[in-house]
Amino acid sequence: EMEEDGTIWMNGEYVDWEDATVHVLSHAMHYGTGIFEGVRAYDTEEGTAIFRWEEHLDRFYNSAKPYDMEIDFSREELTEATLEVIRRNDLDSAYVRPLAYYGYDSLGVSPGDCPTDVSVAAWPWGAYLGQEALENGIKVEVSSWRKHASSQIPTNAKTTGLYVNSMLAGEEARRHGAEEAIVLNKEGNVAEGPGENIFLVRDDELYTPGLSESILDGITRDTVITLAEERGYEVHDNVSISRGELHTADELFFSGSAAEVTPIRQVDNIEIGNGGRGPVTEELQTAFFDLVNRRTDDHEEWFTYV
Numbered sequence: 001e002m003e004e005d006g007t008i009w010m011n012g013e014y015v016d017w018e019d020a021t022v023h024v025l026s027h028a029m030h031y032g033t034g035i036f037e038g039v040r041a042y043d044t045e046e047g048t049a050i051f052r053w054e055e056h057l058d059r060f061y062n063s064a065k066p067y068d069m070e071i072d073f074s075r076e077e078l079t080e081a082t083l084e085v086i087r088r089n090d091l092d093s094a095y096v097r098p099l100a101y102y103g104y105d106s107l108g109v110s111p112g113d114c115p116t117d118v119s120v121a122a123w124p125w126g127a128y129l130g131q132e133a134l135e136n137g138i139k140v141e142v143s144s145w146r147k148h149a150s151s152q153i154p155t156n157a158k159t160t161g162l163y164v165n166s167m168l169a170g171e172e173a174r175r176h177g178a179e180e181a182i183v184l185n186k187e188g189n190v191a192e193g194p195g196e197n198i199f200l201v202r203d204d205e206l207y208t209p210g211l212s213e214s215i216l217d218g219i220t221r222d223t224v225i226t227l228a229e230e231r232g233y234e235v236h237d238n239v240s241i242s243r244g245e246l247h248t249a250d251e252l253f254f255s256g257s258a259a260e261v262t263p264i265r266q267v268d269n270i271e272i273g274n275g276g277r278g279p280v281t282e283e284l285q286t287a288f289f290d291l292v293n294r295r296t297d298d299h300e301e302w303f304t305y306v
């Protein structure tokens with residue numbers, strides 16, 4: 001349920017929640033031509049801090065490139081806007097949603113003279129798949145819908161239109177009693193979740209699909225790889241994972257800004273490993289939450305304090 005109040009930044013102005021509206025004939029409303037970020041700010045022991053803001057901002061500008069979107073705001077302007085939105089909404093922790101999209105001018109597939117409108121909103125968002133999911137893991141199902149191929153659309157750009165595929169896959173899984181989907185790519189190998197990257201643990205080594213598997217270049221994926229390697233784990237981060245390897249894995253988990261580190265306990269009604277949160281998953285999940293809550297002083301460069 002969204003909070004119906006607060007302040008949103010739109011194209012350089014701070015507007016009230018109910019005034020943050022767009023024209024129904026905006027290009028992105030018809031053609032999915034938006035790009036966005038999903039970022040968390042944590043209520044750390046050192047105060048509220050946005051996690052890996054610089055990397056999210058890098059990806060935000062990069063996601064606009066394939067669509068010739070001109071984001072007319074600098075890094076400094078978007079950073080100040082984001083910090084200010086968090087402050088004005090009195091948020092100790094927050095989920096932050098920057099968005100850029102082709103707005104209102106003319107309709108037709110070509111954006112023509114449609115402006116690139118930019119907004120930043122923030123709101124409280126707890127555990128993406130529920131607190132219980134973080135502790136006990138979730139049931140997932142491999143979707144009958146395949147992920148877009150990176151040859152069809154730049155899957156490394158966080159494009160709003162891509163999430164129709166994510167919705168189809170996730171809703172199919174939930175209709176079948178699972179909590180989330182795993183999506184295979186065109187080749188039939190494991191890509192990721194609808195809104196998460198995926199990791200497999202086998203014999204105490206970690207595996208995660210490479211960027212050529214039509215996945216989003218996840219920032220939490222990168223964080224988990226770093227944390228795992230710092231703890232001496234071998235991480236294979238450019239592999240193809242077949243569907244069968246999911247069922248025989250010792251452990252599986254999702255990573256994402258919203259999902260954080262969510263264990264997977266069942267795939268296609270087949271129990272994974274110990275049937276709950278695996279030991280390596282728990283170790284990395286604990287390391288992740290210690291890091292983002294600043295219970296360690298590692299990676300201070302990953303924190304932008306509000």
Ligand SMILES: Cc1[nH+]cc(COP(=O)(O)O)c(CN[C@@H](CCC(=O)O)C(=O)O)c1O
Nearest residue numbers: 038194195196197216218219220256257258
């Ligand atoms: C397809 C996809 N793959 C991987 C990830 C993980 O990327 P990263 O956040 O950089 O670790 C996300 C983030 N999904 C965002 C949107 C979720 C939503 O429901 O909307 C998020 O986690 O904020 C994806 O959407």
